[in-house]
Amino acid sequence: xxxNYSPEELAFRDEVRGWLDANLPADIRDxxxxxxxxxxxxxxxxxxxxAAKGWAVPHWPVEWGGTGWDITQxxxxxxxxxxxxxxxxxxFGPSMCASVLLKFGTPQQKQHFLPRIREGQDFWVQGYxxxxxxxxxxxxxxxxxxDGDVYRVTGQKIWTTLGHFGDWIFCLVRxxxxxxxxxxxxxxxxxxxxxxxxxxxPLILMDGGHEVNEVFFDDVVVPVQNLVHEENKGxxxxxxxxxxxxxxxxxxxxxxxxxxxxxxxxxxELKDGKPLIDDPRFRDRLSRVEIELDALxxxxxxxxxxxxxxxxxxxxDVSMLKIRGTEVQQMITELLMQAxxxxxxxFQAEEGGAIDHVTSRLAPRYFNYRKASIxxxxxxxxxxxxxxxxxxx
Numbered sequence: 001x002x003x004n005y006s007p008e009e010l011a012f013r014d015e016v017r018g019w020l021d022a023n024l025p026a027d028i029r030d031x032x033x034x035x036x037x038x039x040x041x042x043x044x045x046x047x048x049x050x051a052a053k054g055w056a057v058p059h060w061p062v063e064w065g066g067t068g069w070d071i072t073q074x075x076x077x078x079x080x081x082x083x084x085x086x087x088x089x090x091x092f093g094p095s096m097c098a099s100v101l102l103k104f105g106t107p108q109q110k111q112h113f114l115p116r117i118r119e120g121q122d123f124w125v126q127g128y129x130x131x132x133x134x135x136x137x138x139x140x141x142x143x144x145x146x147d148g149d150v151y152r153v154t155g156q157k158i159w160t161t162l163g164h165f166g167d168w169i170f171c172l173v174r175x176x177x178x179x180x181x182x183x184x185x186x187x188x189x190x191x192x193x194x195x196x197x198x199x200x201x202p203l204i205l206m207d208g209g210h211e212v213n214e215v216f217f218d219d220v221v222v223p224v225q226n227l228v229h230e231e232n233k234g235x236x237x238x239x240x241x242x243x244x245x246x247x248x249x250x251x252x253x254x255x256x257x258x259x260x261x262x263x264x265x266x267x268x269e270l271k272d273g274k275p276l277i278d279d280p281r282f283r284d285r286l287s288r289v290e291i292e293l294d295a296l297x298x299x300x301x302x303x304x305x306x307x308x309x310x311x312x313x314x315x316x317d318v319s320m321l322k323i324r325g326t327e328v329q330q331m332i333t334e335l336l337m338q339a340x341x342x343x344x345x346x347f348q349a350e351e352g353g354a355i356d357h358v359t360s361r362l363a364p365r366y367f368n369y370r371k372a373s374i375x376x377x378x379x380x381x382x383x384x385x386x387x388x389x390x391x392x393x
Contacts, residue, residue: 005072013076020084023049033085033257035361037209040123040165047089047120057094057118061102064110065118071307075300082253090162093117093124096241097170100188104229104237113190127157127171127191127215128238134159135378137172137238138182142217144173144189146224146231151175151189153197153220161375163200163213166193176232188234190226197221205371207364242377250325252297258332259290265339276339285338289331296324316389319382326372326379333366 005013028042050056058074060066069077081088098117101110116122133139142155153173163169171189179185191198197220202210229237266277266286276282303318337344344362373379387393 005076009072009076012073013080016077016080017084019053020080020086023053024084024086025049028087029085032087033261034358035365036357037211038087040162043087043090043165044120044123046087050089051119056089056120057098059095060098060114060118064102064114072304075304079253082251082255083257085257090123092126092161092170093122093168096126097124097168097190100170100228100237100241103240104188106225108225109190109228122167123162123165125160125163125166125169125193127160127169129159130156131158135381138186138235140172140174140186142171142173143177144175144187144222146175149224151222151224151227153189153191153217153222155217157215157217158212159203160200160213160215161211163215164202164210166200169193169215170228172234172238175234179232183235185232186234186238187231188228188237189222190228191217191220191222195220195222205368207368209364209368211368250296250300250321251329252293252300252325255293255296255325255328255332258329258336259293262286262332262336262339265336269339269341282335282338285335289328289335292324292328292331296321296328299324316385319377319385322376323373323379323382329372330369333362333369336362337366 025046028038028046030036031038031042047056054065054067055077057065058067058069058077062068067073078088080086094117098114101113105113113122117124127142128137128140130140130142132141140155142153142157144151144153151173153171155173157163157169157171160166160169169191171191172186173189174185175187176185193200197218199216199218201214201216203212203214204210205212228234263277263286266282267275269276271279271282277286300321303321340359340362343359344366377385
């Protein structure tokens with residue numbers, strides 16, 4: 001096992017770092033590092049900058065606009081994004097929907113949708129979870145009834161991230177309610193969000209932000225040509241798509257940047273007249289988080305080494321990156337709250353006030369990151385996957 005980067009890989013890392021320093025807009029970097037939300041215009045502007053460089057979809061095949069980078073280069077690219085405070089593009093279009101289209105899409109679907117996704121012309125969102133179907137996704141009830149050359153879709157999706165930005169949504173719908181197994185009778189549809197009958201309503205999270213939504217479908221007409229793969233075979237597509245969420249969920253680069261910010265704050269904050277970082281109990285917790293992050297990075301590199309040797313995607317045990325990565329992110333938000341002390345509470349910073357805007361975002365960020373161990377498959381589900389698929393329990 002080789003966990004070291006080659007000189008060529010280190011040179012590539014430096015190239016990405018230098019390009020980000022020169023091309024990442026300062027206002028977008030500021031929003032990321034100061035925990036402010038990005039607008040749709042921010043995201044699409046950054047997408048267009050990456051597309052002009054040819055870096056918007058590095059994981060795609062070269063013939064569709066990919067870079068031809070190997071798995072290590074793609075990992076280094078994502079790591080440098082996290083370290084630089086550069087936002088990753090929302091994965092719903094470039095990673096999830098595109099991966100499905102490349103694998104299962106018709107030639108017409110690929111020709112129409114893939115260039116628009118690559119250039120950032122369409123903002124995609126995901127329609128999976130429902131009020132009674134979250135981690136138990138096979139319990140979904142949104143119906144799609146075939147009516148000649150169209151499907152008529154009725155039902156509800158929930159927790160639709162950035163649904164209020166969406167131009168298109170890919171949805172799992174039930175096309176055969178009589179199927180013996182719940183995983184059967186499900187289909188995968190691409191739906192234009194401007195279609196009559198679609199209503200998007202905000203769900204305000206406990207951090208006060210509008211990030212997720214509920215989406216209602218009331219007899220929404222969808223052309224049959226927007227069906228991906230075969231009717232009633234959507235569960236095959238869904239499983240394939242979910243596999244693309246795990247490898248990057250550790251977010252080592254972003255956690256490294258957050259840890260550096262935490263250390264800097266701990267050096268500034270005082271406890272009993274001394275820097276907080278010198279307090280033995282706080283330093284113990286800080287050291288534990290750093291060790292966990294080091295272990296996460298080494299584990300990520302183990303997967304990289306295995307994948308570049310075999311050329312195969314990771315197995316079920318890649319779920320450990322999602323589990324530990326999200327837990328580390330949550331640990332860091334907790335320690336940032338502790339470092340800020342009494343100032344770490346929900347309030348609105350005022351211009352010229354004594355409390356800076358970063359401090360005013362610590363509590364909302366802490367609350368927001370409670371979601372990290374739930375999305376992309378809850379950590380409990382991930383542990384079950386490892387137990388069943390890897391350990392054979």
